[in-house]
Amino acid sequence: MKRGLVLTGVLLATFLAAIEGTVIGPAGPTIVSELGSVSLLSWIFTAYLLTMAVTTPIFGKLSDLFGRKPIFLIGCSLFVVGSLLCMLAGSMEQLILYRAIQGIGAGGVIPVTFTIIGDIYKMEERGKVQGMISSVWGISSLVGPLLGGYVVTYFGWEWIFGFNVPFGLLAMFFIARYLREQVSKRTARIDVAGAVTFTIGMTALLLVLALGGQYIDWxxxxxxxxxxxxxxxxxxxxxxxxxxxxxMVPLKLFRIRDIAFSCAAALLVSTLLIGLTSYLPLWIQGVHGGDAASSGLALAPMSVGWLFGSMIGGRILLTLGSRRTSLIGLTLIVLGAFVMTLMDLTAPIWLLFLSTLLYGLGFGFSMTVFTIIAQSSVGFQLRGASTALNTFLRTLGQTIGVAAFGSWLNYRIAAQTADGQLTQQGVTQEDINGLLAPHASQSLSDKVAGLLRSVLENSLHSLFVIMVVIAVISWFVVLGLRNRPPGTEEEADQRIKAPQREHA
Incomplete structure (x- = not known):
């Protein structure tokens, strides 16, 4: 097997995932202004994250049973098809449905790419390779918002989904052609009952979080x-x-101390990531009056910071250990979240860039540690399930974040407009949507536009304060990690059999 060419396929798949995650952020307000109301903005993300969250553990376990290659190819095919359908969506309902198809594909692609790295590289090499993967994530995340913003501004939001297609096809070619794996034949039956009950239960739970308070009374x-x-x-x-x-989800994984605490921290940190990428563009375009390209530029420092944070974090993990490396990342995230709360209409632009840079550095340090812990705390037979569990909890965190932050934002907007001040000025829901579209916003009077911006500014500021609280809680959670590097495969098998021997 040619590891370099397999790594190329993994890097391309990572680029695919990164482009998808960052291009959609700056495009969100423009899509809403054309296809639906601002209250539907969260569903562009929720549909994708919900189906990805539900299918990730299923695909992860199937990759342990049947191999990484077939699961990767199936997932990547679904992702490419979903991307093509998103380009053709003519309504918000269609776009939400096609994003759900994308999410199913992502549930098979993203965790398996991390698992493949764990399979073909030893522990001593994983820090460097994960730094390389995060470098591609950082580069594509930097290109994504900038390129996506300009494409939305000058060509239309439909074309942002076209970026996924060529990279998806290339990734499929490299993995299909060069990945060689020996999957031992196992007589174990597929956990169909577990997959069915998990799918129904998690779908219902995520729908409760997404619908409650926004579309249906609690x-x-x-x-x-x-x-x-x-x-x-x-x-x-x-x-x-x-x-x-x-x-499907081996519960004994939670007996391993590092996995338990890193999963909890990954869930919390992921809510901050989705909050930043989903609602910072709303701040730029709705409060400051910028366009999609400006939103991409505002997120660029986060991508650069993530790039350097992951490279440094992967290298110092073996010397500083899991706990100290994670604490560095969470400290930077807390600082970034606090700086975000200082922003208002009069704040200098460098304050915004400083906040997103600190966020990016923190994400790079912490997410790299969480991924390596998932790969290195178990042996081959559980690595797919362990990596998928970590990915699932990240996706769950993003899903909960989108739903909770969306409910809070709608609540704050409704609370500020309940006194009828805006309706007395003749302001309608279409005017609020128009605030997000540069051409439509020009038709609003200065007084009405000022009132709308004030409402949106106050609502988003309260959201940024909540993100500070979540960041601080995450900082305390990572204190539970062992203060040493993740172990080898030999140690992993012993941890599963004797979890009580784990010490700090």
Whole structure:
């Protein structure tokens, strides 16, 4: 097997994922202004994240049973098809559906790319390789917002999804042609019951989070019934997993200290990532009156910071250990979140760039550690499930973040407009949508535009304060990591058999 060419395929798939995650951010307000109301903005992200979250553990376990290559190729094919369909979407409902198809494909691609690295590189090499992968993520994340912003401004939002297609096809070619793996034949049965109960339970739970407070009242019979379905099927899932011969999500992974704490931290940090990429463009375009290209430029320092943070974090992990390296990252994230709360209409632009740079550096340090822990804390037979679990919790964090932040933002906007001040000025929902579209916003009077910007500014500022609180909680969570580098495969098998021997 030619590791360099396999790595090329993995890097291309990483580029695919990074472009998808960053291009859509600056395009969000423009899409909403053309296809739907601002209240539907979160669904562009939620549909993708929900299906990705549900399918990630399933694909991860299937890759342990049937090999990484077939699962990668299936996932990548679905992702490319979903991207093509998104380009053709003519309504918000269609776009949401096609984003869901993209999410299913991403559930097979993203965790398997990380698992492949764990398979073909030793522990001593993974820090350097993960830094390389994060470098591609950083470069593509830098290109994504800038290029995507200009494409949206001058060609239309439909074309941002076209970036995924060539990189997806190239990644499929390299993995199909050069990845050689020996998958031992195993007689274990697929955990169908676990997959079904998990899919129903998690889908119901994520729909409760996405719909509650925005589209359906929290105390409504429909939402309470959906919550009951989520609880019932998730409890059944836990019971089934304890008895299954090959559980889809091996619960014994949580007995490993580093995995337990890194998963909790990854979930929290991911809410901050989606909050930044989803709602900073809303601040730029709605409050400051910029365009999609300006939003991409504002996110560029985060991409650069992520690039350098991941490279440095991967190199110092073996000397400083998991806890210290993660604490460096979370400290930078806390600082970035605090600086974000200092922004207002009069704040200098360098303050915004400083905040996103600090965020990016922190993400680079911490996410690299979490990924290597997932790969290096278990042996080959559980590496796919462990990596998928880490990826799933990141996606779950983003899904919860989009839903919770969207509910909070809509609540704050409604609270500030409840006194009728805006309606007395003749302001409609279309005017609020128009604030996000440069051409439409020109038709608003200065007084009305000023009122709308003030409402949006206050709502987003309260959201940035919440992100500070989440960042501080994440800082305390990583204190639970062991203060040493992730172990080798030999140590991993011992941890599964004797988790009580784990010490700080």
């Amino acid at each position: 105390a409504s019979p429909e939402l309470l019934a959906l919550a009951a379905v989520a609880i019932l099927f998730l409890v059944l899932f836990l019971v089934i997993e304890k008895r299954a011969q090959e559980p």
